[in-house]
Amino acid sequence: MKKVEAIIRTSKFEEVVNALAAAGVTFLSFYDVKGHGLEKEYRTYRGTTYDVGYIPRTKLEIIVSDDFAPKTIDTILKIANTGKVGDGKIFVTDLSEVYRIRTGEQGHDAIN
Amino acid sequence: MEGIFTANNLWMLVATVLVFIMHLGFATLESGLTQSKNTVNILFKNATIVPLGLLTYCFWGFNIMYPGGDYAGGFFGFAGFGLSMPEGDAGLAGYADGAYTYWTDFIFQAMFAATAATIVSGAVAERVKLHSFLIFTFIYVGFCYPIVGMWKWGGGFLNTMETPFYDFAGSTLVHSVGGWAALVGVMLLGARLGKYVDGKIRPIPGHSMPLATVGVFLLWFGWYGFNGGSVLSADPGLVSLVFVTTSLAAAAGAIGALITALIVVRSNDLSMVLNGILGGLVGITAGADQMSPTDAIIIGLIAGAFVVLAVVFFDRMKLDDPVGAISVHLVCGIWGTLAVGLFGALAGFPQFISQLIGVAVIGVFCFVFALLLFYILKVTLGIRVSAEEEIEGLDIGEHKMRAYPDMVEERTNEKVFS
Numbered sequence A: 001m002k003k004v005e006a007i008i009r010t011s012k013f014e015e016v017v018n019a020l021a022a023a024g025v026t027f028l029s030f031y032d033v034k035g036h037g038l039e040k041e042y043r044t045y046r047g048t049t050y051d052v053g054y055i056p057r058t059k060l061e062i063i064v065s066d067d068f069a070p071k072t073i074d075t076i077l078k079i080a081n082t083g084k085v086g087d088g089k090i091f092v093t094d095l096s097e098v099y100r101i102r103t104g105e106q107g108h109d110a111i112n
Numbered sequence B: 001m002e003g004i005f006t007a008n009n010l011w012m013l014v015a016t017v018l019v020f021i022m023h024l025g026f027a028t029l030e031s032g033l034t035q036s037k038n039t040v041n042i043l044f045k046n047a048t049i050v051p052l053g054l055l056t057y058c059f060w061g062f063n064i065m066y067p068g069g070d071y072a073g074g075f076f077g078f079a080g081f082g083l084s085m086p087e088g089d090a091g092l093a094g095y096a097d098g099a100y101t102y103w104t105d106f107i108f109q110a111m112f113a114a115t116a117a118t119i120v121s122g123a124v125a126e127r128v129k130l131h132s133f134l135i136f137t138f139i140y141v142g143f144c145y146p147i148v149g150m151w152k153w154g155g156g157f158l159n160t161m162e163t164p165f166y167d168f169a170g171s172t173l174v175h176s177v178g179g180w181a182a183l184v185g186v187m188l189l190g191a192r193l194g195k196y197v198d199g200k201i202r203p204i205p206g207h208s209m210p211l212a213t214v215g216v217f218l219l220w221f222g223w224y225g226f227n228g229g230s231v232l233s234a235d236p237g238l239v240s241l242v243f244v245t246t247s248l249a250a251a252a253g254a255i256g257a258l259i260t261a262l263i264v265v266r267s268n269d270l271s272m273v274l275n276g277i278l279g280g281l282v283g284i285t286a287g288a289d290q291m292s293p294t295d296a297i298i299i300g301l302i303a304g305a306f307v308v309l310a311v312v313f314f315d316r317m318k319l320d321d322p323v324g325a326i327s328v329h330l331v332c333g334i335w336g337t338l339a340v341g342l343f344g345a346l347a348g349f350p351q352f353i354s355q356l357i358g359v360a361v362i363g364v365f366c367f368v369f370a371l372l373l374f375y376i377l378k379v380t381l382g383i384r385v386s387a388e389e390e391i392e393g394l395d396i397g398e399h400k401m402r403a404y405p406d407m408v409e410e411r412t413n414e415k416v417f418s
Helices: A010-023 A066-079 A107-111 B002-032 B036-065 B102-123 B130-152 B171-189 B209-231 B236-265 B270-285 B293-316 B325-339 B349-379 B387-392 B394-399
Strands: A002-008 A028-035 A042-045 A048-051 A055-064 A088-094
Touching (some): A002 A066, B002 B036, B036 B394, B102 B130, B102 B209, B171 B270, B171 B349, B209 B236, B325 B349
């Protein structure tokens, strides 16, 4: 089982989630994040342009079985890509245990 | 005659309530252009300035500003404490040649009085100590405003010069009076923490552009009473002309600011356009009854351009004015007053000189008055909150309240990385 975390452009959020749903991803959390990376965000206020010091992005957290992980990652790589600096990153980690709260099922059964 | 008296008086009362709503405009504009952690504080100031202005004007202000014919040509007069309606017809149809009653005169002028102090509130926002500011306002609006007002509107020396100084509705008498105090306040207070980092300007955006926009439109709305009422009767020709010049100058101010912001700072900055509207309004105020539509448009365009340049200039001079009050009220107040000598029915060299004298004399008096007052407050009570309080916000520091208690608190103004 894998946890796929992806930081993507907020403007790409709907497109990515729709594509993931079409690919069969059924379990997904997301939240707005602020951070900093290669890209800079500039604002202008009363004649001064300034660096806001952070960039806003959306972070997805997806739990999938091992064999489903490549498809999930490919979908995000393809859909969230604009080719410009600031498209985001994907992190993949192994999960040792997963439980479904309603039934108490464990591991692979808890995901599907 | 009775009917005309009623119509005149009614218009003056309508104008009075229009001026009244400008205070809501100031309150919304100032809260919109400042951070949400200081919103209760700025609203508190606005909600107390208007009452302070009305009460001081009732107790003595009105009688300092309009002491009567005995003080013609003078510097200071006083007709006693409180209000006293002249008996019989003398306070009614006989009061101002049938233009308005004694009571109308007082309440219209009283609404003006609080305006001068409201201007200061925005400029010193987000760092001034509440009680010091209220004491300042009490004394400034209680004494400085009516003393200066007497010099012209009360029949004082600026009104009896060979070529009388002209200020129709108060570009100088109201707006610059407030503007000078705003300048002094900003000078003595210093910039907000975080406004200048390593010598560079780091803007501190206001928390609500919708509130700021509502404020500016309310001010524009109220200005029809501010200028339209300053005709001091319902004279059909003059009131309608003033409505036209006021509208056109405001519109031209917006466009002047838009174009200047595009050229000079290369952005479509809403806050600049909003300030431009106000700049145009302040600019036309001194000569709203003397200008042709073309004059009004030129005055407004230039005022709008001045506002943008002044905002950028004061920012670079490290004079931190969160709402642009100095640019709008002082710079455009001076511009509008001088414009009476350059455009319109009174234009001419002697008039221009009289305008210069008025601007200079009132400027020096207000600057020194505000400087002394702010300085005394600075060395006694102190005028600036502690750094901790400023970072936490004056809402918690001065009021133990939040303006938006159920909204997630965000400190977007703090630069985490650089």
